[in-house]
Amino acid sequence: EDKVVQSPLSLVVHEGDTVTLNCSYEVTNFRSLLWYKQEKKAPTFLFMLTSSGIEKKSGRLSSILDKKELFSILNITATQTGDSAVYLCAVERGGSTLGRLYFGRGTQLTVWP
């Protein structure tokens, strides 16, 4: 059965700290891995990682994909209170289920001032 597991489930830090969020997966016919940020509304897209793009960076956020060990990490440096959200990891399979995303439960990040 396909699985996407995120850890930790929740994390509380102070402004300025650096955090690392983890996502491991067991999915047949892997195609891509996506990170989303969800505040009290719909998920907003952060990164997509594929075989041809295993590292992404945008400002204080960065992510890598290890296709051999089947995991990804999302790093946030110099955290701010506005980073408080649930971070979702999702994996897309190829083949007949192309486009369908399998999500983890998310990591609830709380950044205190």
Next chain:
Amino acid sequence: DTGVSQDPRHKITKRGQNVTFRCDPISEHNRLYWYRQTLGQGPEFLTYFQNEAQLEKSRLLSDRFSAERPKGSFSTLEIQRTEQGDSAMYLCASSLGQGTYNEQFFGPGTRLTVL
């Protein structure tokens, strides 16, 4: 606003009633997805369309659920004879569906409460 839109944003209904939700994708996107999210969980896939064709349905989508995308633009998700277990956030997403990789963009969701 050129993002994905959903209507209504909130729906409260009594058990046994039928409800219908609407999703308008980003205009040039030909793929449209429906997901369901309950508290503390990630979104779960329900179904998706390529233009007007419904290409896949999850086992989560019981016979009481039906989705349509008649002209390949907006989509509707109907739940008949609602049950309390149907209470959730229903999310719609869209993507280009062309080229190699396409990220999905989500709408604000419809929060359904079944009393």
